[in-house]
Amino acid sequence: MKALSFIDEEMAMLHRKHLYRQLRVVQEVLPEGWITMEGRRLLNLSSNNYLGLANSRLLREEAGEWLQRFGASASASRLIVGNLSLHQTVEDKIAAFQGTEAAILYNTGYMANVGVISALMNKGDYILSDKLNHASIIDGIILSGAEFRRYPHADLNRLEYLLQKGSARNRKLIVTDSVFSVDGDIAPLKEIVELKERFGAILMIDEAHGGGVFGENRRGVAEMLRVEEGVEVHMGTFSKAFGSYGAYVCGSRKLVNYLINRSRPFIYSTSLPPAVLGANLAAIRVVAEMPELSQRVLENAAYLRQNLIRLGFNTLASASQIIPVLVEDNQKAVEFASMLLRKGVMAVAIRPPTVPPRTARLRLSVTAEHKCEDLDFAIASLNEAGQALGII
Numbered sequence: 341m342k343a344l345s346f347i348d349e350e351m352a353m354l355h356r357k358h359l360y361r362q363l364r365v366v367q368e369v370l371p372e373g374w375i376t377m378e379g380r381r382l383l384n385l386s387s388n389n390y391l392g393l394a395n396s397r398l399l400r401e402e403a404g405e406w407l408q409r410f411g412a413s414a415s416a417s418r419l420i421v422g423n424l425s426l427h428q429t430v431e432d433k434i435a436a437f438q439g440t441e442a443a444i445l446y447n448t449g450y451m452a453n454v455g456v457i458s459a460l461m462n463k464g465d466y467i468l469s470d471k472l473n474h475a476s477i478i479d480g481i482i483l484s485g486a487e488f489r490r491y492p493h494a495d496l497n498r499l500e501y502l503l504q505k506g507s508a509r510n511r512k513l514i515v516t517d518s519v520f521s522v523d524g525d526i527a528p529l530k531e532i533v534e535l536k537e538r539f540g541a542i543l544m545i546d547e548a549h550g551g552g553v554f555g556e557n558r559r560g561v562a563e564m565l566r567v568e569e570g571v572e573v574h575m576g577t578f579s580k581a582f583g584s585y586g587a588y589v590c591g592s593r594k595l596v597n598y599l600i601n602r603s604r605p606f607i608y609s610t611s612l613p614p615a616v617l618g619a620n621l622a623a624i625r626v627v628a629e630m631p632e633l634s635q636r637v638l639e640n641a642a643y644l645r646q647n648l649i650r651l652g653f654n655t656l657a658s659a660s661q662i663i664p665v666l667v668e669d670n671q672k673a674v675e676f677a678s679m680l681l682r683k684g685v686m687a688v689a690i691r692p693p694t695v696p697p698r699t700a701r702l703r704l705s706v707t708a709e710h711k712c713e714d715l716d717f718a719i720a721s722l723n724e725a726g727q728a729l730g731i732i
Contacts, residue, residue: 358670359691369395373709375686382686383714385704390553390661391633392709393583393626399619403584406618414611419600422611430617433624434588438559438574442596443588447609449548449577450476452587454483455605456544456573457515459598461486466509468502470494470516472523474546475694477515486513493520496531503539512541518561519549522690522703524655524662526550526561533570544573552581552627553634553661578616581634582623585616636708637661640715644706647719652732664690665702665722665731672729673700679725685718 354360368376373392375384393399406426416422427445435443446452457480461467467481467488481488487506491498499514506512514536516527529545536543547560555563560576562568573591578584589599599606612620627633641661648655654666665687667673673689680687680702691700706715726732 358674371395371709372711373707373714377686380684382681382684383718385685385687385706385718387705387707388549388580389583389709390549390581390637390705390707391583391627392707393581393623393633396583396622396626398626399583399622402618402622403615404618407613407615410614412615413613416611417607417609418611419607424611424614424617426614426617426621427611430620430624431588433621434576435590437557437624437628438576438588438590439557439568440574440590440592442593443590444596444599444603444606445612446587446589446606447612448585449474449546449575449579449587450479451605451609452575452577452589453477453546454480455603456575456589456599457481457513458483458604459602460484460542460544460573461511461513464509465511465513466506467513467515468499468506468541469514470520470527472520473515473517474521474548477517477546481515493523494525494528496528496535499532500535503535503541507539512539513544514541515544515546517546517549519547519554519660519662521549521662522695522701523664524658524660526659529562529567529571530565533567537570542572543570544575545571547574547576548580548587549660549662551576553637558627558631558634578620578623582620582627584619584623586612586620633708637706640708640710640712641706643712644704644715644719647715648722651719651723651726653722653726661706663704663706665704665726667700667702667731668698670700672731673702676702676725676729676731679728680721683721683725685721687718687722 366375366377373384375382414422431443453476461484463485465486467486469490471490472493489502518527550560552558554561562571575589578586645655645663656664670691677689687702690703
């Protein structure tokens with residue numbers, strides 16, 4: 341159709357710049373961090389299933405129990421007749437897990453970030469966002485209509501300067517990831533809390549990649565750095581370390597009641613289905629009772645990262661289960677991923693606009709399921725491919 345002719349031009353541009361993406365079909369998820377794709381068994385270094393819970397017997401059994409009891413769908417939004425007793429049970433359990441007064445469930449982390457930011461902030465308010473924050477945070481900011489400024493990644497001096505410039509604003513929000521999803525480094529939350537207290541700002545953190553992994557009780561980076569009391573809005577997801585689906589926002593009862601009344605993605609979406617809620621409930625229990633899982637994933641990550649650095653790879657400032665391998669060039673990053681795929685390792689090339697120009701990379705993610713010998717296999721494969729492409 342002539343009206344869609346612009347698509348051909350844009351797709352051609354994506355191919356020229358080595359930015360074209362296509363879907364791959366995973367045929368089977370195997371134990372211990374392996375998958376089957378295109379008929380081949382591959383070591384999966386691209387999953388967010390950090391604790392290996394996605395295929396656990398406990399989550400599947402509880403999901404099945406609630407599927408049989410309540411059916412396949414909640415059939416309505418929470419404010420109509422989609423507010424099942426299980427929704428409130430999961431909210432109570434995740435609030436207790438996080439040590440907050442209350443919690444509210446969202447269908448995805450994306451919807452949570454968009455829904456919270458656009459509800460709390462309006463035209464005339466002032467938002468400060470780390471430059472490497474997730475796209476969902478940026479979209480929530482844009483939807484809010486508030487004035488916003490991005491500060492350079494983890495740049496506390498610039499954040500302080502921007503807070504001073506906006507000191508006269510009535511409502512100010514600082515929002516940051518806790519663990520950055522493609523860099524794997526950790527936000528300086530302790531210093532950010534100090535700044536937000538000085539300037540009277542609200543602090544919202546996205547613990548999507550921190551929850552279930554960091555902290556004595558696996559609550560996330562804020563717990564690890566002992567700044568939980570300084571965080572007004574704590575967002576996390578069930579779709580990563582918890583091995584299920586959906587998202588949660590924890591905070592005061594006042595905050596949750598406000599979001600029930602003002603957050604459009606919550607108000608206008610059919611609520612999470614019973615099977616997902618059952619899996620979430622089981623996951624909260626497992627994460628709370630099995631600290632060895634988070635310990636194992638961090639040990640695996642440290643082992644892989646240290647060996648990659650020893651070989652000469654640039655892993656940026658990674659300090660988590662997410663380990664970037666910087667390549668810079670888009671085409672070379674795609675070739676690197678393709679070469680690893682032929683060797684039996686699934687590692688996805690991340691390119692702009694997900695990352696800034698000239699910072700294309702592989703994003704490796706480690707899980708508690710990975711065995712040491714499998715990580716050694718990955719290290720050898722990365723070494724061979726990296727040398728062949730002149731990356732190391």
